[in-house]
Amino acid sequence: MQSAQTARTTPLQLALAWSFAGIPLLAGVIQTLLNAMKLFQ
């Protein structure tokens, strides 16, 4: 079992976790938006 000591999450850990998942997603969204622009051309 884990001890009951605290393990406070740092803002850096949060930023890293969100970037790890968020950057690829953002790249996908931008790429899709660029493709979607063809609808209005």
Place this chain on the structure above:
Amino acid sequence: MTTTLDASGLPSRSLLSFLDREHTVARPGYSRWMVPPAALCVHLCIGQAYAFSVFNLPMTKLIGITQSAPGDWKLTELGWIFSIAMVFLGLSAAVFGRWVEEGGPRRAMFTAGIAWASAFLISALGVHLHNLWIIYFGYGVIGGCALGIGYISPVSTLMKWFPDRPGMATGMAIMGFGGGALIASPFSVWLMSKFASMTDVGVFGAFITLGCVYFLFMMVGSAIVRVPAPGWKPEGYVPPATATKLMTKNDVFVYQAIKTPQFWLIWIVLFCNTTAGIGVLGQASAMSQEMFPGHITAVAAAGLVGLMSLFNMGGRFSWASLSDFIGRKNTYFVYMVLGFALYVTVPYAGASGNVVLFVLCFLIIVSMYGGGFSTVPAYLRDMFGTRYVGAIHGILLTAWSMAGIAGPVLINYIREYNVTHGVPKAQAYNTTMYIMAGLLVVGFLANLCVRAVDKRHHMKDDDKASLEPARA
């Protein structure tokens, strides 16, 4: 990772004990905002399934390279890969739901990661040996199981971390499933272009790379996920003192839940919403070009499909978040009523040549299709409690598998029937739109019949004690 020692000082559990639920309990100070990216790491990977079609055309030219040669696979044969995966998604979510719930999210995410990476590696072997049965097994069966287990793995954990906003929490994860295709589609095309040569279309190398990249992502997700300690509550959150009419404070055992009318009513609601959505999602390109010949070109139709995938993803987050404020039942009423109005408007938009109205209808429809998936876990939680919600959700996903067959069949066969009976192509989809609107009426009535679960289905204290491994 921590190691438990027994009396002799040796590790008391297997090497994989770090996957156990008790080793994933968060220590004080752990931020609950670490859990959504963990869930996204899994859902963004398995969401690749929606982009699998980018491999279909290259896989028809594995022998001929520049064009299909005798012995190359046909598109119809390749179409089965996705269908098998979807069937196994529903089956595995239903069969392994209780195992996922009791073992905790890390074990489930880890297993899904191994299976998803294996699916690509086995498929790469199938491409190398040019044996389609190996791909049916690899991507269809093993990949389908990874989809089912991975899809439900973070759902109940997120709702336990966000009791104040369960819709938003599951919306974030399930949004990832919609977003996965947005990443996988261009990434796969890019990979194939890098691995392509005079003797190779690049599918083999792309499969190997995707397997490795997805394995890494899903392992990171399984490493950072945690379950809240028993009795944990968000700071400042005061749970409602009494259960509201449609929000229970009790738990219902998974196999007891499927004996309730509420489960099957919600199953019908999800089936109707998904069938209607899948029907237009899969055919949007062809439908838009046939309904607006000369106005919507093939290139513009591809743009529409891209825009629809963005609304599909965005709807998963925004509608589920809205359901935290207006309630789950009301949210489904919106899907059914607004959906009905939009489906009957599509033929009018086609007849009047109003492209803007047509596009608007489709975008809102597809956002509600996505919203239907992301709102349903919180609906189940309201009805059956949090304890077995992941397992119950798993069984409910059979509605998705069924809709995956019914939606395309309805739209394709009715269109075909109309065209062969002399209906102009521009109007060939009208009957389908009215049938989809009718399906939403059925969904509306089913949703209307949803009432609170009868007390006799609630778990008693002695039931809870005998099912201890599934503690919160």
